[in-house]
Amino acid sequence: MISVRGLTKRYGSTAAVEDLSFDVAPGAVTGFLGPNGSGKSTTMRMIMGLDAPDAGQALVNGRPYAELAWPLREVGALLEARTYHPGRSASRHLRALAAGGGIPGARVDEVLRTVGLSEVAHRRAGTFSLGMAQRLGIAGALLGDPGVLLFDEPVNGLDPEGVRWIRDLMKGLAAEGRTVLVSSHLISEMALTADHLVVIGQGRLLADTSVAELTADGASLEEAFFRLTSGSATYRGTAGPSAAAPHAAAPSDTSPTATSHRSTR
Ligand SMILES: Nc1ncnc2c1ncn2[C@@H]1O[C@H](COP(=O)(O)OP(=O)(O)OP(=O)(O)O)[C@@H](O)[C@H]1O
Numbered sequence: 001m002i003s004v005r006g007l008t009k010r011y012g013s014t015a016a017v018e019d020l021s022f023d024v025a026p027g028a029v030t031g032f033l034g035p036n037g038s039g040k041s042t043t044m045r046m047i048m049g050l051d052a053p054d055a056g057q058a059l060v061n062g063r064p065y066a067e068l069a070w071p072l073r074e075v076g077a078l079l080e081a082r083t084y085h086p087g088r089s090a091s092r093h094l095r096a097l098a099a100g101g102g103i104p105g106a107r108v109d110e111v112l113r114t115v116g117l118s119e120v121a122h123r124r125a126g127t128f129s130l131g132m133a134q135r136l137g138i139a140g141a142l143l144g145d146p147g148v149l150l151f152d153e154p155v156n157g158l159d160p161e162g163v164r165w166i167r168d169l170m171k172g173l174a175a176e177g178r179t180v181l182v183s184s185h186l187i188s189e190m191a192l193t194a195d196h197l198v199v200i201g202q203g204r205l206l207a208d209t210s211v212a213e214l215t216a217d218g219a220s221l222e223e224a225f226f227r228l229t230s231g232s233a234t235y236r237g238t239a240g241p242s243a244a245a246p247h248a249a250a251p252s253d254t255s256p257t258a259t260s261h262r263s264t265r
Pocket residue numbers: 011014015016034035036037038039040041042043
């Protein structure tokens with residue numbers, strides 16, 4: 001179980017997360033959605049004790065991360081791929097993690113099998129592709145067999161087989177009764193994976209609802225997402241190549257129609 005209560009984090013004048021409250025329940029995959037820069041990674045970092053909140057709390061099983069007796073056994077996370085020493089093999093990297101977390105070394109071979117990296121276990125992890133690095137990160141998250149799992153953009157850089165594998169893995173973890181929070185920009189993927197959604201914009205809660213409820217009026221999840229976040233995208237591109245290329249001599253560059261597509265922010 002994850003509980004976020006009044007969580008707030010500011011970087012200078014930027015409010016990355018603002019008075020955010022939600023719970024993530026066990027036994028379901030909860031998708032964590034929001035436009036770029038809306039505060040998803042910052043929230044996950046605070047849940048994992050990597051950033052300190054300016055106000056509020058992020059609790060795992062009722063406690064802040066720093067107060068967990070055996071953190072790796074309670075919560076595992078893939079926050080960024082490639083958080084290992086490139087000269088170390090996958091196996092050595094995981095053995096070091098296991099030793100630090102009081103986890104038996106035999107567990108390393110199990111998680112390597114789970115993520116499909118057994119055959120490259122002794123290769124330097126620095127030579128891994130992005131997809132392999134994601135798998136190694138997931139192996140690290142699973143190492144302590146924790147009941148709570150966080151994945152920040154886990155399908156980034158994965159091929160279709162990898163995407164499907166992660167989807168099945170997350171569903172399987174939830175079916176075992178674990179708490180699974182996963183952020184993604186891929187709405188279509190979330191439609192296939194998540195049971196529940198927490199949607200944020202500019203650090204604030206926009207929706208905390210089931211996928212079924214959000215799409216009950218017949219809208220696709222993508223439409224529902226755009227409707228929710230239309231006022232809170234921080235970064236927006238322009239409408240097309242003519243707007244993006246100021247040197248292009250297209251007449252529409254200066255037409256009112258072209259400028260009307262431009263973001264005001
Ligand atoms: N270490 C930091 N220093 C300064 N500003 C930061 C820092 N980390 C995050 N921010 C700012 O906080 C805001 C939220 O960022 P965050 O990375 O949490 O968003 P996100 O929803 O994960 O974005 P994305 O979907 O693009 O990964 C952004 O405005 C970002 O620039």
